[in-house]
Amino acid sequence: MSQTASRTQCGRLFRRFRCDKSLAAAPLPNPGRTPGFLRDLMQAQVTFGSFRFEPATARLWDHETEVKLTRKAAMVLGALLERPGAPVSKQELFASVWRGTVVSDDALVTCIQELRKALGDDSKQPLYIETRHRLGYRFAAAVGSAAPAPEPATIAVLPFTDMSPARDQDYLCEGLAEELIDALTHVEGLRVAARTSAFLFRGNHDLREVGQKLNVGSLLEGSVRKAGDRLRVTVQLIDVATGFHKWSEKFERDAGDVFAMQDEIAEKVATLLRGGELSLRERRAVRRQPTAMETYECFLRGRQRMHTMQQPHMDEARALYQRAIALDAEYAPAWAGLATLHALLYEWWGSNDTDLAEAERASRIAMDLAPELADAHLARGYTLSNQRRYQEAQPHFEAAARINPNLFDAYYYYGRAAFAAGDIEKSVELWRKAGDVRREDFESPLLQGQSLRKLGRMDEAREINREAVRRAERLLEVNPTNGRVLSFGSGALDLDGQLERAIEWARRAEQLYPDDMGVIINGACLRARNGMKEEALDLLERMFSKGWGKKDWVDNDPDYDSLRAEPRFIAMMSKLK
Numbered sequence: 099m100s101q102t103a104s105r106t107q108c109g110r111l112f113r114r115f116r117c118d119k120s121l122a123a124a125p126l127p128n129p130g131r132t133p134g135f136l137r138d139l140m141q142a143q144v145t146f147g148s149f150r151f152e153p154a155t156a157r158l159w160d161h162e163t164e165v166k167l168t169r170k171a172a173m174v175l176g177a178l179l180e181r182p183g184a185p186v187s188k189q190e191l192f193a194s195v196w197r198g199t200v201v202s203d204d205a206l207v208t209c210i211q212e213l214r215k216a217l218g219d220d221s222k223q224p225l226y227i228e229t230r231h232r233l234g235y236r237f238a239a240a241v242g243s244a245a246p247a248p249e250p251a252t253i254a255v256l257p258f259t260d261m262s263p264a265r266d267q268d269y270l271c272e273g274l275a276e277e278l279i280d281a282l283t284h285v286e287g288l289r290v291a292a293r294t295s296a297f298l299f300r301g302n303h304d305l306r307e308v309g310q311k312l313n314v315g316s317l318l319e320g321s322v323r324k325a326g327d328r329l330r331v332t333v334q335l336i337d338v339a340t341g342f343h344k345w346s347e348k349f350e351r352d353a354g355d356v357f358a359m360q361d362e363i364a365e366k367v368a369t370l371l372r373g374g375e376l377s378l379r380e381r382r383a384v385r386r387q388p389t390a391m392e393t394y395e396c397f398l399r400g401r402q403r404m405h406t407m408q409q410p411h412m413d414e415a416r417a418l419y420q421r422a423i424a425l426d427a428e429y430a431p432a433w434a435g436l437a438t439l440h441a442l443l444y445e446w447w448g449s450n451d452t453d454l455a456e457a458e459r460a461s462r463i464a465m466d467l468a469p470e471l472a473d474a475h476l477a478r479g480y481t482l483s484n485q486r487r488y489q490e491a492q493p494h495f496e497a498a499a500r501i502n503p504n505l506f507d508a509y510y511y512y513g514r515a516a517f518a519a520g521d522i523e524k525s526v527e528l529w530r531k532a533g534d535v536r537r538e539d540f541e542s543p544l545l546q547g548q549s550l551r552k553l554g555r556m557d558e559a560r561e562i563n564r565e566a567v568r569r570a571e572r573l574l575e576v577n578p579t580n581g582r583v584l585s586f587g588s589g590a591l592d593l594d595g596q597l598e599r600a601i602e603w604a605r606r607a608e609q610l611y612p613d614d615m616g617v618i619i620n621g622a623c624l625r626a627r628n629g630m631k632e633e634a635l636d637l638l639e640r641m642f643s644k645g646w647g648k649k650d651w652v653d654n655d656p657d658y659d660s661l662r663a664e665p666r667f668i669a670m671m672s673k674l675k
């Protein structure tokens with residue numbers, strides 16, 4: 099897969115509207131699919147000591163802290179927990195965990211050692227995993243069950259309808275909805291649909307059908323009417339199952355009160371959906387930094403332009419962010435937006451040193467103004483990773499995730515940085531977390547599969563690749579002409595052995611978006627993997643010859659391996675930074 103998967107990712111920072119993004123075969127067995135004890139606890143969790151194991155996800159927790167396990171080790175643990183107290187033979191473990199693959203005893207021993215280390219167990223005086231000489235292993239501790247953690251309440255915020263006399267407030271309608279999406283992601287126990295998915299449903303739609311397509315339980319919709327200095331915002335919170343309103347309210351205030359209005363809406367929606375009062379951290383997080391209305395309008399217009407990821411709009415976005423800063427030099431979101439924009443321009447449009455310098459300056463100022471703003475840390479981390487200062491970028495990505503544990507971009511772009519730095523194992527975990535936070539996203543599992551292949555963990559890569567395709571197919575049901583899904587989905591189909599279908603998807607994407615960088619480079623990678631070198635080089639030359647691309651990513655991406663000895667490819671690589 100090309101690095102352009104991340105360039106136009108459906109996150110808040112680097113998405114585009116026009117280019118958003120199926121695997122068959124039986125999935126590999128996992129502990130949650132086996133018969134016996136775990137089958138009876140599929141909807142529960144297995145507990146022992148201070149630990150709990152989730153059969154459905156094969157994840158282990160010690161109190162509230164997740165204990166990281168490789169997939170195979172987790173499957174071994176699940177197989178042992180299937181029959182607690184009874185010996186499980188090596189042959190049974192090989193059949194369950196490595197079905198259809200011949201491996202040595204060393205593979206099983208490595209998993210057992212990993213589990214003992216994770217559990218703090220002692221092979222000589224075991225509390226949990228006991229070796230049965232010549233027989234196999236036995237899970238020795240008493241086990242129980244616990245109810246699964248409740249599924250989070252789910253919501254999508256649709257773009258508000260412009261009811262202003264001149265119908266010229268589309269940026270404000272989108273901006274208010276996006277600010278509410280951002281605020282609600284800070285609330286524990288809520289899962290919020292991505293902006294790019296929700297914003298496909300503009301205008302009149304059957305709201306129950308929209309909710310079903312977005313796989314959410316509630317929808318927030320509304321309208322905006324701005325006349326002079328007065329602002330009227332009407333909102334409705336709708337239950338998808340019944341179509342009834344859970345709550346509705348009309349706000350009519352001075353335009354300068356828009357921030358208090360947003361805070362009130364976000365807090366009301368969060369408490370209605372989740373129940374209970376917001377914590378102090380959550381109340382602080384949902385509040386937007388106030389500024390003058392003119393400043394805010396420039397910021398919203400700039401962000402709207404930046405989302406398109408098109409060169410003329412990027413120039414407009416820069417001017418709008420700069421205008422917002424000229425009006426209020428202490429408005430940190432505008433500085434973070436300007437830093438992100440220059441970092442994007444540096445990475446994808448020619449690696450101009452001036453852009454990198456501007457990103458450096460703006461991200462530093464954003465951090466000085468708002469050290470607890472997640473977007474400031476995200477912009478700083480992204481800027482540092484563009485400079486290959488990966489160790490310095492790490493604490494900023496981690497701070498963004500700490501400030502907002504549900505912030506998809508923090509995990510996704512941290513994963514990008516880890517991959518570019520060569521820390522492939524770290525990228526696997528980060529992209530797994532990104533896919534957990536945003537369950538409709540298909541690129542995170544796709545990239546996770548890429549890293550797993552690079553690590554030689556082919557069974558896991560195949561499994562997660564199939565999940566990526568399933569998610570991509572669901573997105574195509576919402577938007578069948580989604581060029582991004584067709585482009586990246588073609589790579590997943592190829593990896594699943596469906597080359598004919600993969601080529602068909604890629605060609606459809608290239609016909610729809612012949613000038614799109616992501617589509618072109620992913621089409622080239624597909625050809626490169628399948629021996630069509632000249633076609634691949636022709637496509638790559640259209641982008642790499644301009645210096646558009648990221649050398650660190652290409653160096654680590656196995657999709658380019660078949661081209662590395664080609665003189666044309668070597669010449670192209672010399673133009674990348």
